Each structure stands twice: as structure tokens, then as C-alpha cells.
Amino acid sequence: MSSSGVILKAGILGATGTVGQRFISLLSKHPFFTIHVIGASSRSAGKEYSKVAKWKMTTTLPAEVGDMVIQECKPELFVECDVIFSGLDSDVAGEIETSFLKADLVVFSNAKNHRRDPVVPLIVPTVNPSHFNLIPHQRSLHSLRKGFIVTNANCSTTGLVVALKPLQDAFGPIEAVIVQTMQAISGAGYPGVASLDIFDNVIPFISGEEEKMEYETLKILGDVNETATGFNMLSFTKVSAYCNRVPVIDGHTECVSIKFKNRPPPSVEQVTQALDSYVSESQLIGCYSAPKKSIIVTADQDRPQPRLDRDNGDGYSVTVGRVRECNVLDVKFTLLVHNTILGAAGSGILNAEIALAKGLLKVES
Ligand SMILES: NC(=O)C1=CN([C@@H]2O[C@H](COP(=O)(O)OP(=O)(O)OC[C@H]3O[C@@H](n4cnc5c(N)ncnc54)[C@H](OP(=O)(O)O)[C@@H]3O)[C@@H](O)[C@H]2O)C=CC1
Numbered sequence: 001m002s003s004s005g006v007i008l009k010a011g012i013l014g015a016t017g018t019v020g021q022r023f024i025s026l027l028s029k030h031p032f033f034t035i036h037v038i039g040a041s042s043r044s045a046g047k048e049y050s051k052v053a054k055w056k057m058t059t060t061l062p063a064e065v066g067d068m069v070i071q072e073c074k075p076e077l078f079v080e081c082d083v084i085f086s087g088l089d090s091d092v093a094g095e096i097e098t099s100f101l102k103a104d105l106v107v108f109s110n111a112k113n114h115r116r117d118p119v120v121p122l123i124v125p126t127v128n129p130s131h132f133n134l135i136p137h138q139r140s141l142h143s144l145r146k147g148f149i150v151t152n153a154n155c156s157t158t159g160l161v162v163a164l165k166p167l168q169d170a171f172g173p174i175e176a177v178i179v180q181t182m183q184a185i186s187g188a189g190y191p192g193v194a195s196l197d198i199f200d201n202v203i204p205f206i207s208g209e210e211e212k213m214e215y216e217t218l219k220i221l222g223d224v225n226e227t228a229t230g231f232n233m234l235s236f237t238k239v240s241a242y243c244n245r246v247p248v249i250d251g252h253t254e255c256v257s258i259k260f261k262n263r264p265p266p267s268v269e270q271v272t273q274a275l276d277s278y279v280s281e282s283q284l285i286g287c288y289s290a291p292k293k294s295i296i297v298t299a300d301q302d303r304p305q306p307r308l309d310r311d312n313g314d315g316y317s318v319t320v321g322r323v324r325e326c327n328v329l330d331v332k333f334t335l336l337v338h339n340t341i342l343g344a345a346g347s348g349i350l351n352a353e354i355a356l357a358k359g360l361l362k363v364e365s
């Protein structure tokens with residue numbers, strides 16, 4: 001139950017997919033969201049969830065969800081929901097999520113479709129919840145009473161901005177970021193990358209991923225303008241990303257080098273301290289899913305590793321290690337983010353908890 005004693009009815013779009021299954025797994029044990037309606041494509045609609053979904057989580061499929069009948073993703077079938085979590089395929093997410101918004105529903109989307117919209121907040125919950133300040137403007141623009149749409153970020157971008165945020169706060173503008181990812185196969189959905197392509201191999205291309213990291217970082221680390229009607233993107237920072245797919249099931253690893261604008265740059269010790277002491281607003285306001293530490297700094301020379309560190313903070317923490325001087329830029333480190341928890345479904349849920357705490361969810365009694 002939330003601190004105000006309410007239980008919120010949640011709808012899940014794309015409930016059969018990789019992100020949808022993670023939503024089910026996280027929401028089924030959540031104290032104040034209850035899964036009310038689940039939706040997927042017309043191929044699955046009308047059938048019992050346990051009969052069509054290929055359940056790939058390591059936790060058991062909750063029996064009450066297994067028995068639920070999957071619905072078409074039509075807003076009229078979700079009107080009783082206080083909040084909608086979308087894990088829809090991006091081929092269809094744009095149009096379907098817009099129809100839910102127009103029906104005055106609250107949508108937390110994982111898909112890329114609305115992330116660049118100038119009135120849609122792109123929120124990583126442990127980084128920029130202040131971007132919720134744009135919601136009143138979005139509502140008035142679309143003549144909505146209670147609905148709004150917020151997206152969470154690309155999974156690789158999510159890990160990166162969590163590490164950059166405390167450094168930008170402590171040491172001023174970051175001039176350059178070079179990031180190389182090693183991304184898990186669960187990021188490609190199911191069945192995703194063919195086993196014959198990924199086993200014994202590394203694939204140095206993920207369609208659209210580098211462009212997303214280079215754009216989304218600037219929106220997330222920017223701020224809402226003075227009139228709360230748009231976003232000021234970072235204009236000073238340049239990001240260059242190399243994205244690779246590796247044979248790991250969950251957890252994106254990223255090697256990051258950065259250069260600060262201010263000279264002299266901070267020392268390795270100062271950077272380590274800023275990362276280690278970072279406290280996000282979601283922690284301060286006591287959100288249920290907020291990790292105890294948004295960033296865990298490891299001193300072990302051979303960490304972070306996906307198999308060992310992806311579940312840190314129940315998948316909501318970013319683990320950073322190997323902080324050291326960079327001979328070309330200023331400082332470099334390696335980070336790890338759980339791509340389907342903080343990098344996807346977990347962000348949507350924690351964003352909804354923040355929205356509730358900020359009084360943005362109008363719950364029907
Ligand atoms: N995997 C990850 O790590 C991350 C994924 N994302 C994003 O989240 C979204 C989901 O990704 P993922 O779970 O990996 O994808 P999947 O391919 O595993 O799942 C896609 C889901 O969309 C549903 N769907 C497909 N077509 C339609 C349709 N026409 N109408 C309604 N539902 C439809 C599918 O239902 P059905 O089973 O019936 O076909 C399924 O539930 C994507 O936009 C992705 O880019 C974001 C961050 C990280």
C-alpha cells in the first residue's frame with residue numbers, strides 16, 4: 001500500500017515480451033500497484049497468458065497473471081487503470097501509446113517513439129525526476145485532466161547518465177564523452193539475436209543505438225526551461241558511442257572516458273567520491289523501489305561484471321569500477337546497468353512511484 005493507503009490499478013501493454021515479463025515480475029510483488037489488465041498483439045489477445053507467453057524470467061510466473069486473459073491494446077479496455085506501463089514493440093508503440101494518452105490515461109513508456117517529443121519528459125528515475133515539471137504543460141496542450149505520457153530512456157543511455165549526473169553536478173559541464181558498450185542479448189527482445197550469430201561472437205552494431213545514446217544523454221542531463229514548456233538540451237557536451245552485442249543474457253557493460261570543461265579537471269579520488277556519495281531524488285523522497293545506493297563504486301580491479309553485479313540494488317543500482325586517469329581525455333571507468341530493470345521496466349515503475357509522490361497521479365476511488 002502507498003503512504004496514502006491507495007492501491008493503484010496497473011495495465012501492461014506488451015505484456016508477453018521481454019520488458020513486459022519484467023513488468024509482471026516486478027509488479028506482482030509490488031506493495032501498491034496491482035496488475036489489472038494485460039495487453040499484447042491480436043495474435044495473443046483472447047488467450048490465457050500462461051498459454052501464449054514464453055515465460056523467460058528466472059522467477060516463477062505469478063499464478064494470478066498466468067490465468068489472466070490477454071486483451072487487445074485498446075484504451076477502452078484499460079480505462080479502469082490508474083497507470084499504464086508500456087513494453088510495446090516500437091513498430092506499434094507510437095500510435096498505440098498516443099491513443100492511450102488521448103483517452104486521458106497515464107502512460108509510462110519504454111519505447112523510443114516519443115522520447116524526442118519536445119513536450120514528453122525522458123526520465124531516468126535516479127537522474128532527472130525534475131523533468132516531471134513539464135507535465136502540467138503537456139496536459140494543457142492535449143486538454144487532458146489526469147493523463148500524461150513519460151518515457152524512460154534507452155537501456156545503455158540509462159547506465160551512462162546515472163554515472164554522468166553526479167559528475168556534472170559536482171564538477172560542471174562535461175565537454176566530451178566516449179562510450180563503448182557490451183550489451184546483453186535480452187536487449188534485443190525474444191527471440192532476438194540468433195544463437196548462431198551471438199554464440200562465440202561479438203557483433204559491433206545495434207541498429208540506432210549509438211544515435212540514441214548520443215541524443216538522449218543531452219536531453220536527460222539538460223533541464224526544463226524557465227516557463228516549464230520545453231527542455232534545454234545540453235549544448236556543450238559531445239557524446240560518441242560505439243555499441244556492441246555480446247553473449248551475456250542480462251546486463252549492459254560500458255567503458256566510458258570523459259573530459260571536463262573546467263581546468264584543472266577533478267582528480268580520480270574526487271570523481272570516485274562524487275560517484276560514491278551520489279544520492280538521487282528518488283531515494284530522498286523514499287520511493288519504494290529506489291535503491292539504497294544509486295551508484296555502487298567497486299574497488300575490485302576486475303569488476304563490474306554482468307553475472308556478478310547486475311542484481312546490485314535489486315537491479316536499480318549502477319555499478320561503477322576501475323575509475324582511473326585517461327591519457328587522452330581526463331578520467332575513465334567501467335559501468336554496469338541491468339538493462340531490463342533500471343534500463344527498462346524498473347525505470348517505468350520507479351518513475352510512476354515518483355509521479356505518485358509528486359501528486360501527479362489522480363487515483364479514482
Ligand atoms: N529489452 C530491453 O532491454 C529493452 C527494451 N526496450 C523497449 O521496450 C519495448 C519492448 O521490448 P522487448 O520487450 O524487448 O520486445 P519483445 O519483442 O520481447 O516484445 C514486444 C511486445 O509487443 C507486443 N506487440 C507486438 N506487436 C503488437 C501489436 N501490433 N499490438 C500490440 N502489441 C504488440 C508483443 O506481443 P505478442 O507477443 O502478442 O506479439 C510483445 O508483448 C521496445 O520498444 C524496446 O525497444 C527498452 C529498453 C530496454
Ligand SMILES: N[C@@H](CC(=O)OP(=O)(O)O)C(=O)O
Pocket residue numbers: 090110111112153154155183184186187188206209212339
Ligand atoms: N536497443 C537496446 C534495447 C532497446 O530496445 O532499446 P530502446 O528502448 O532504445 O529501443 C538493446 O538492444 O540492448
